Amino acid sequence: MAAVPLLICDDSNMARKQLLRALPEGLELSVTQAENGRLGLEAIRNGLGEVVLLDLTMPEMDGYEVLAAIQEEGLDTQVIVVSGDVQDEAVRRVMGLGATAFLKKPANPDELREALSQCGVFATGQGPIEQPGADAAINFNDAFRETVNVAMGRAAALLAKVLHVFIELPIPNVNVLEVGELHMALADAQRGNQLTAICQGYIGEGIAGEALLMFHDSSLPDMARLLRQEYRESSQSEMLLDLSALLIGACLSGIGEQIDLTFSLSHPQVLGEHARIEDLITLNRHRWKQTLAVEISYSVEGYDIHFDLLLLFTETSLARLKGKLAYMMN
Template sequence: MIPLLVCDDSAMARKQLIRALPPEWPVRISQATQGEEALAAIRQGLGQVVLLDLTMPVLDGYQVLARLRAEGLHSRVVVVSGDVQAEALRRVQELGALGFIRKPVATEELRATLIRLGLFHPPALPETAPPRAEPALRVNFRDALREVSNVAMGRAAALLARVLKVFVRLPIPNVNIFEVSELHMALLDAQRGERLSAVCQGFIGDAIAGEALLLFHDSETADIARLLDWQPQGERDTSEMLLDLASILIGACLSGIAEQIDVRFSQGHPQLLGQHASIEQLISLNQRRWKQTLAVEISYGLEGHAVHFDLLLLFTEDSLPRLTQKIHYLME
């Protein structure tokens, strides 16, 4: 039996990946939820082959690959990630990963990759493999939506990276159900004293509706313009630049979510809520429109630049039953 380690901070991602493994592959599966756990398992001989996520707490996948090389540990690593930037692929290859598979994992792609890399050798004659004992993994709604958002976030980042010609640092998305007043208090605390510009874009589809809110920090706008080789001649040009960027990020992220949960979102036109405003001014509208929201928070950062974008996907409380149903279907 081949010791196989599946390392991902998302229980849903681990469950999907384990289910996608070739049933006749003779492996003994261990799991890790972050990089330090993965390294400890590998040192114990539990990771001859490793399926490794990149965006994780404590130690991310890049750091795990670097530590494997530094410690002379000879695991054979295939990266399985939602970060599909071309630079991410180049970096993991440089650090010694044998292959790269994008999330969500397609069974046939995983099988073909394992065969191509010489990690799995199908039997010459078809045979009925004994059922593999599937680890008992409890996946809750929040974990599942975070993983769906993680995949969508990665696709949006890849598009942003091509437009700005930079490497985009990806966070672990935050998913919380807030009373809208609580969300506003959290935003006030995080953005206190900063002047912001914000773009809002509504979306609706299959009984799921909400708004995407993208916050730009005014102190970073000039750097964004330089990256775009844009020379705004006034507020109108700056507004156009922010609206264009918002269309890229919001559109790609919503498209990634919609594809995974099998819905089609109709999106409104992005609107500039305000420029050079306080967070209190920017968020007062939503407080009057609904009382509770499911909030997905994603903060993109640009490597080598003091620039980041805060994206909030705010689902109305009326959307929760249908969204929960869609997410639970993925979890089965």
């Protein structure tokens, strides 16, 4: 029996490794990997993806664009979307673009087996097939970025239900930053706009930090309309505190579930209203000397709403996080 050409298309080494490990035993497969949608589409055109495991949020060409190109070109392939973006609208869109199935990250092996069977790929009973790359070592940044990717998708799905919108998800940035580099990252997030920032501390099993959620002031009137509230400056802090508690809590909960810990959160506080980024840095310079920084920039489709979430883990949390993620990295 000829091996089935299977393509795994995901920008994360960690995600590709997880999928390789989740493949059922006894499958006759010829596996190709692609790190973005453009390379994935080329592989499909070359006959290397009779079945495709496709991520949605990728550089150069995302999963939606790949699905649209497959339809437009009439390519002979079956696509199983495997994504951290679990918004109901995301599922509806990919199925409308011809996907055979949708699985949330990290893929459950039983659900993956069922999805592959829908594509006509069944185990032969001949024992496990060695998959190239399944045992490759993964660096910490990639492992943690994929953990954050899954968590931010769950947080976005919750926010999408509250606001009745579609949240456009970015590729999260994960870096260890000195205070000067953090200043530049925050300045880039500001993009010339004034901000209202909410700060919330968190801690769990020796892992601690601060979440900083920055709302562009131009987004506030649209945000109030989505919440069916009259926009008044006197009530905007309460609105943003509620949204911050929801988004920060959901994101940290998603991280915690994957690394088996529970975060305790302080009460969110308004750090600055209509402030320039220099003011926020001045207020907190003593706390931000070096940090593991996670940056997520959310947008709401069809609205002028943009907000940036920064998770700033303390320098001493890094070793503990590496220990928690060691089973993923090896």
